[in-house]
Amino acid sequence: ISQLRAVVYESNGNPASVLSVVTYPAPPKPTGSSVTVKHLLSPVNPSDINAVEGVYPHQPRARQLNVNGQERTLHIPGNEGLGEITDVGEGVKGLSKGDWVVFGKGQSGTWSSGQILEEGDVIKVDRETGISAVNAATLVVNPTTAYNMLSEFVDLRPGDWVVQNGANSAVGQAVITLAKLRGLNTINLIRKRDEFSDVEKYLKSLGATYVITYDDLEDKFISGRVKEWTGGKDIRLLLNCVGGKSTTRMLRLAGKNAHVVTYGAMAKEALSFPPSVFIFNNLTAHGFWQTEWYKQKSPQERARVTAELVKYMATGKFKEPIHEIVKIDGTLSDEEATEIVRG
Ligand code: NDP
Incomplete structure (x- = not known):
């Protein structure tokens, strides 16, 4: 050429x-x-x-x-x-x-x-x-981000629960897929839309446990409903790529000693945390940047994560993003x- x-x-x-x-x-x-x-x-x-x-x-x-x-x-x-x-x-x-x-x-x-x-x-x-x-x-950006956010902050065991917003994003879909492969349950938040049930169906086909909208968080009974879903188990990992008011509401679902990981700011709005969740549930807030992860980790660790993701993709366990x-x-x-x- x-x-x-x-x-x-x-x-x-x-x-x-x-x-x-x-x-x-x-x-x-x-x-x-x-x-x-x-x-x-x-x-x-x-x-x-x-x-x-x-x-x-x-x-x-x-x-x-x-x-x-x-x-x-x-x-x-x-x-x-x-x-x-x-x-x-x-x-x-x-x-x-x-x-x-x-x-x-x-x-x-x-x-x-x-x-x-x-x-x-x-x-x-x-x-x-x-x-x-x-x-x-x-491979390098979205699936790796999802993989790391599910492993770097909380020692999650099969049956544990993860809540995320922007759940229909490429990263969100990767979170659902990888969580399912690890036996984790996910509550997935998306924006209200006419074709909600299509998106819900698709995310469930990837392995989502529940799909709800940010508007559903306004419901005063939402915490009770979520408690029923989780059987009272504390939600210990929350993933945020949106920001703004709906994220503040999402954080009210955090259980004891939960961690919230912010990796995006799609709503371009400030992030505020409910003080009660910080005080009474000992919430820890982190930021995650995949670029920094690549800088910090050894070539062996990077290769290990890449190889695991390639294996899932090659065996059809990880679908192509839309x-x-x-x-x-x-x-x-x-x-x-x-x-x-x-x-
Ligand atoms: P996609 O382009 O696949 O999806 C974008 C998502 O953002 C959709 O769910 C969309 O929802 C949602 N969205 C857009 N505007 C708004 C809004 N105003 N309010 C609420 N939701 C909104 O994105 P990616 O998966 O590629 O990336 C998602 C986020 O993660 C981005 O912020 C990206 O920068 C970040 N990211 C961060 C990484 C890191 O290392 N920190 C690595 C990879 C990604 P809808 O369908 O309703 O429009």
Whole structure:
């Protein structure tokens, strides 16, 4: 390939205005321990949008790209994805042409057709396992976040209960799936909608125990109903990716010595905690950031979690997230491609 293509931005702003598509010369063959990676699938996660907007702490680095003979300083977003190795340097030991890889470092610029990277910056995903491309492309962020939030804060045993909001999100679906695999029960909160029963049915098909809406939390009998569901067992883990008033209400379901883990802020509203739950139930509040987890943990620990998730995915225990694949055809001009990207 002599040319590469990427979705880029020059300065932060509304993605629908600042994103464009550019074509630029591909770097020469990889040397030493570097590899050429062709990007097969490049997910769009909420944090990618926040990165383009400039409100996410981890930004894609500035790159010098030669676009139509002009040197430009541009950022290529894309935190995760699935790549295929198309060429390897003479010093590469553990990868060969045709291997599938995911990206070990955040903001690796996956919204592009490919790049040259160091062997150590990619993690091989065993294609022989039968894992699907969609599952592999979305492995590093959402399923890993769900897995870690279910294991890092509370020592949960089969039969224990977890409450989460944003339950129909990709992370929420992963929480439901992984909780079910561990024999945990989940109470799942979503926004009220016309097609509530369809979403409820789908989440239950993944393993959700109960699905209710934030409005249901307004019901003064909700605590009693939940106690009936749990048989009086204390709920010790609550997961929050929404914030605002409905989260405060959700926290009233926390049992003794519960932990609430906040990992997102979809409602873009402040988070407040009911003092009574803090005082009388000894609630502990944490934040979780998967990017930080990758920095803190050893390569062995990262590989262990990845391997466990790949096993679930390859054996059909972990479904692909609901997704839509948008293709930018190579025959389109950069201008036409930009129109697609800006939606
Ligand atoms: P998805 O795009 O799959 O889902 C978004 C979810 O947010 C949906 O459930 C949607 O519900 C809900 N939502 C959107 N706007 C609002 C609102 N105003 N009030 C209530 N709910 C709302 O998201 P992901 O699973 O990819 O990510 C979910 C969250 O987790 C994001 O905030 C993301 O940044 C965060 N995240 C954090 C990580 C970390 O390491 N801390 C790692 C991965 C994700 P509806 O269907 O009703 O619109």
